[in-house]
Amino acid sequence: xxxxxxxxxxxxxxxxxxxxxxxxxxxxxxxxxxxxxxxxxxxxxxxxxxxxxxxxxxxxxxxxxxxxxxxxxxxxxxxxxxxxxxxxxxxxxxxxxxxxxxxxxxxxxxxxxxxxxxxxxxxxxxxxxxxxxxxxxxxxxxxxxxxxxxxxxxxxxxxxxxxxxxxxxxxxxxxxxxxxxxxxxxxxxxxxxxxxxxxxxxxxxxxxxxxxxxxxxxxxxxxxxxxxxxxxxxxxxxxxxxxxxxxxxxxxxxxxxxxxxxxxxxxxxxxxxxxxxxxxxxxxxxxxxxxxxxxxxxxxxxxxxxxxxxxxxxxxxxxxxxxxxxxxxxxxxxxxxxxxxxxxxxxxxxxxxxxxxxxxxxxxxxxxxxxxxxxxxxxxxxxxxxxxxxxxxxxxxxxxxxxxxxxxxxxxxxxxxxxxxxxxxxxxxxxxxx
Numbered sequence: 001x002x003x004x005x006x007x008x009x010x011x012x013x014x015x016x017x018x019x020x021x022x023x024x025x026x027x028x029x030x031x032x033x034x035x036x037x038x039x040x041x042x043x044x045x046x047x048x049x050x051x052x053x054x055x056x057x058x059x060x061x062x063x064x065x066x067x068x069x070x071x072x073x074x075x076x077x078x079x080x081x082x083x084x085x086x087x088x089x090x091x092x093x094x095x096x097x098x099x100x101x102x103x104x105x106x107x108x109x110x111x112x113x114x115x116x117x118x119x120x121x122x123x124x125x126x127x128x129x130x131x132x133x134x135x136x137x138x139x140x141x142x143x144x145x146x147x148x149x150x151x152x153x154x155x156x157x158x159x160x161x162x163x164x165x166x167x168x169x170x171x172x173x174x175x176x177x178x179x180x181x182x183x184x185x186x187x188x189x190x191x192x193x194x195x196x197x198x199x200x201x202x203x204x205x206x207x208x209x210x211x212x213x214x215x216x217x218x219x220x221x222x223x224x225x226x227x228x229x230x231x232x233x234x235x236x237x238x239x240x241x242x243x244x245x246x247x248x249x250x251x252x253x254x255x256x257x258x259x260x261x262x263x264x265x266x267x268x269x270x271x272x273x274x275x276x277x278x279x280x281x282x283x284x285x286x287x288x289x290x291x292x293x294x295x296x297x298x299x300x301x302x303x304x305x306x307x308x309x310x311x312x313x314x315x316x317x318x319x320x321x322x323x324x325x326x327x328x329x330x331x332x333x334x335x336x337x338x339x340x341x342x343x344x345x346x347x348x349x350x351x352x353x354x355x356x357x358x359x360x361x362x363x364x365x366x367x368x369x370x371x372x373x374x375x376x377x378x379x380x381x382x383x384x385x386x387x388x389x390x391x392x393x394x395x396x397x398x399x400x401x402x403x404x405x406x407x408x409x410x411x412x413x414x415x416x417x418x419x420x421x422x423x424x425x426x427x428x429x430x431x432x433x434x
Contacts, residue, residue, distance in 0.1 A: 003087045003088060003089060004034075004035055004036050004037045004087060004088045004089075005031065005035040005036065005088055005089055005090065005105075005109045006031070006035070006036050006037075006088045006089065006090045006091070006092055006105050006108075006109055006160070007036070007037050007038075007039060007085075007086035007087060007088035007090070007091045007092070007163070008026060008036065008037070008038045008039070008091075008092050008093075008094050008105070009039050009040075009041075009079060009082035009083055009086060009091060009092070009093050009094070010022070010038065010039070010040040010041070010082065010093075010094050010095075010096050011041050011043060011075045011078035011079045011082065011096065012040055012041065012042050012043060012045055012049050012050070012053060012078070012096040013042075013043040013044065013045050013049070013071065013075075013078070013096070014045050014046060014047045014049060015045075015047075015049060015096040015097045016047045016048060016049055016052070018096065018097035018098075019049050019052060019053075019096050019097070020052065021099045022094065022095070022096055022097065022098060022099045023052070023053075023056050024099070025099035025100045025101075025102070026038050026063075026094075026100065027056075027060060027063070028102045029100065029102065029103075029104070029105050029106065030102055030103045030105075030106045031105045031106035031109065033060065033062060033063045035109075036063070036088070036105060037062075037063065037064075037065065037086075037087060037088060038063055038064045038065065039065045039067070039082040039085045039086060040053050040064060040065070040066050040067070040082070040096075041066075041067045041068075041069065041078035041079070041081050041082045042066065042067065042068045042069070042078075043069060043071055043072055043075075043077070043078040044068075044069065044070050044071030044072075049096075050066075050068055053066045054066055065085060067081060067082070067085070069081065072175070073178065074175070074177070074178045074179075074181065075173075075181065075182075076173035076174060076175040076176075076177060076181040077173075077175045079093065079157075079173050079181075079182075080172050080173050080175065083166070083172065086163060088163060089109075089162070089163060089164075090108075090109060090112060090160050090161060090162055090163060091160075091161050091163050091166065092105065092108070092159070092160050092161075093157040093158060093159070093161075093182070094158075095158070098158075098205070098206060099206050100204065100205055100206070101202065101203055101204050101205065101206065103202075103204070104122060104204040104205060107122075107199065107202070107204060108120055108122055108160045108199060108204065109160070111197065111199050112160055112162070112197065115142040115143070115195060115197045116194070116195060117142075117160075117162070117193075117195050117196065117197040118161070118162045118165045118189070118192075118193035118194050118195055118196065119159055119160070119161055119162070119165075119189055119190055119193045119195075119196045119197070120159060120160040120196075120197045120198075120199060121136060121137075121154055121159050121160075121196070121197070121198045121199065122158075122159070122160065122199050122204035122205045123137050123199060123200045123201070123202060123203050123204050123205065124137070124158060124203075124204075124205045124206070125203045125205070125206055127206060133150065133153040133154065135149075135150030135153055135154075136149055136150040136151060136153060136154040136198055136200075137198065137200040138150075138200070139198070139200055140198060140199055140200045140201045141197065141198045141200075142195070142197050143195050143196065143197060144196050144197070144198055145196070145245070146190075146240070146244070146245045146248040146249065147244040147245055147248060149198070151190065151196065151248070152248040152249050152251070152252040153252055153256075155182070155183040155186045155187055155190075155232070155252075156182055156183070156186065157182035157185060157186050158205060159186065161189055162193075165189060165192065165193060166189065169188065169189075169192050171185055171188055171189055172185065173185050174231055176227075177224075177227060177228050177231055178220055178224040178227075178228075179220035179224050179225055179228045180225070180228025180229065180231065180232060180257075181228070181231075183228065183231075183232045184231045184232050184234070184235045187232055187235045187236065187239075187249070188235050188239060191235070191236075191239040191240055192239065222261050222266075222269070222273070222277045222280075223273075223276060223277065223280060225257065225260075225261060226261065226277070226280040226281065226284065228257075229253050229257050229258060229284060230284060230287075230288075232249075232253060233249075233250070233253065233284070233287075233288040236249040236250065236288075237288065247292065247293050247296070250288060250289070250290060250292070250293045251293040251296040251297065254284075254285070254288075254290040254293060254297060254301070254305060255293075255296065255297045255298070255301055258281055258284060258285075258290075258301075258305065259297075259298075259300075259301040259304060259305070261277055261281055262277075262278075262281060262304040262305075262308065262316065262320060263320070264320065264323075264324045266317075266320055267317065267320055267321060267324070274313075274317070275313060278308050278311075278313050278316060279308075279311075281305065281308040281309075282308040282309045282310070282311060285305045285306070285308060285309040286309050290305055290309075291306070291309075294306075294360075294361070299345045299361070299362060299363070299364060300323065300345070302361055303319065303345070303347065303349065303361050303362065304316060304319065304320070306361055307319065307349070315349050318348060318349070319347055319348065319349055322347065322348055323347075328345075329345045329346045329347045329350075330346040331343050331344070331345070331346060331364065332344040332345075332346040332350065335369055339368060339369050340366050340367070340368055340369065341366065341367050341368075341369050342359075342363060342365075342366040343363070343364040343365050343366070344359065344362040344363055344364060345362045345364055346362075347362065349362075350362045
């Protein structure tokens with residue numbers, strides 16, 4: 001028997017009423033039932049989802065294969081079971097509360113064949129408030145990588161995978177993970193793929209955020225999330241090339257998933273769990289060298305990570321509570337002896353609040369100070385001492401200070417006093433000229 005072009009694998013657990021739209025979208029696929037198959041694994045649903053799958057299989061013989069099993073506690077086990085039954089040249093993982101555009105599978109298979117893609121990422125759009133990072137979908141591209149695209153932000157398994165790639169490398173979900181089990185799988189596939197492609201010229205795939213927030217990702221606890229991130233980082237440490245590729249993956253997780261564990265909700269946890277989360281985050285930071293990508297993270301995030309890594313539990317709680325009450329901290333500006341102006345986030349932990357916390361953690365930005373340019377005007381007649389360099393007031397009057405610096409100065413409370421000083425001294429100091 002000729003294998004189908006694509007197998008769609010669905011792990012199903014209590015996803016009514018969304019499951020109906022999902023299954024209807026598969027029945028409507030333009031690729032046709034002769035070129036596709038659907039393997040749906042009912043993971044012990046109690047809402048009638050299993051019976052609905054059986055009804056679709058009866059109405060569409062040969063299209064649906066339905067497997068029923070006891071609840072496993074997460075999507076990894078039913079997904080693995082469905083994957084083991086896949087026969088297509090490609091496999092696509094579809095959420096049971098999501099659906100596909102009518103031409104999605106046909107267009108994906110056609111593009112993957114033309115580009116010889118091992119992994120193909122179709123355009124995805126969030127509905128019902130679902131947020132889907134769109135950076136990877138800036139353009140249709142036959143080949144993308146971690147260093148030249150937002151691929152690190154697209155590690156969900158909602159992709160078309162060449163089944164031969166999956167089989168050759170024995171790729172499967174880690175069933176012990178309650179959350180993020182798709183990310184290590186997807187990352188390993190991408191790092192082993194000969195070519196990863198993006199199909200972004202249409203909305204091929206739609207994501208639905210369940211109104212009851214009932215999916216496992218929404219319900220996962222902080223420690224489950226830490227274990228999930230660790231699993232992804234182990235894959236990156238093993239397979240990613242050092243440098244830009246590895247840094248892109250680290251920056252994504254330490255700039256997004258991990259800082260979310262140390263937000264305002266952290267303070268609502270009981271004291272014992274807070275300490276466990278702090279210790280767990282600290283271990284992630286140390287083990288996977290998050291400090292190497294601190295420069296790519298927001299200051300608030302890298303400060304939290306470093307406090308956790310240092311075991312500064314009290315200072316971490318104080319910082320989170322401070323930001324929850326006051327919002328963004330004040331900006332501390334300093335002009336260094338090295339001719340550089342630096343701006344720092346003035347958190348309580350800045351210089352003294354957390355022992356050993358380096359200034360660089362709090363750095364918001366820096367720029368070279370403007371040095372006065374030597375000119376003939378500054379030199380007096382022969383034999384007389386040279387005139388002193390122009391003051392900041394005189395530089396402003398002459399326009400020597402860059403426009404963007406002047407604009408910032410104009411927002412400073414002392415600007416009006418400075419402007420008045422310019423008005424008083426400008427003619428005398430500069431002969432009335434600009």
